[in-house]
Amino acid sequence: MTETILVVDDNPDLVFGLKLALEMEGYRVLTASDGEAALRLIEEDPPDLILTDIKMPGMDGIEMLRRIREADEEAVVVLMTAYASVPTALQAIRHSAYDYLVKPFDTLDEVLSVVRRGLERRRELVRSHQLLQEEEEQE
Numbered sequence: 001m002t003e004t005i006l007v008v009d010d011n012p013d014l015v016f017g018l019k020l021a022l023e024m025e026g027y028r029v030l031t032a033s034d035g036e037a038a039l040r041l042i043e044e045d046p047p048d049l050i051l052t053d054i055k056m057p058g059m060d061g062i063e064m065l066r067r068i069r070e071a072d073e074e075a076v077v078v079l080m081t082a083y084a085s086v087p088t089a090l091q092a093i094r095h096s097a098y099d100y101l102v103k104p105f106d107t108l109d110e111v112l113s114v115v116r117r118g119l120e121r122r123r124e125l126v127r128s129h130q131l132l133q134e135e136e137e138q139e
Contacts, residue, residue: 003119004028008038008052021108035059039067049118054081065095074125076118
């Protein structure tokens with residue numbers, strides 16, 4: 001089954017580049033240019049991993065992460081920012097972001113590595129849930 005990644009950023013060039021690169025790796029890619037559109041997409045078609053910018057018009061990435069967490073505590077969310085700072089990193093950690101990437105990325109391999117690790121984490125969480133459900137059904 002093809003894994004789905006949602007890319008959320010208000011920079012269309014970045015979204016296009018990430019979409020192209022991730023599709024070349026075999027992923028299905030959804031895109032949104034703001035937090036509200038992203039939340040609608042997540043509700044309609046939950047992705048396996050979310051890559052989102054922090055600084056966006058309207059709802060920022062931290063607020064979006066907080067709202068995603070309310071609906072799905074185990075969603076794998078990677079925050080991206082061009083404005084790396086300790087307070088922002090601490091906010092990301094506080095809201096349980098899986099990882100944090102600083103733009104511009106050093107290399108595309110850096111992004112792909114974080115995506116692969118995040119998707120592996122998601123697969124582990126899904127397996128754990130399946131095992132728990134099987135155990136509960138057997139009781």
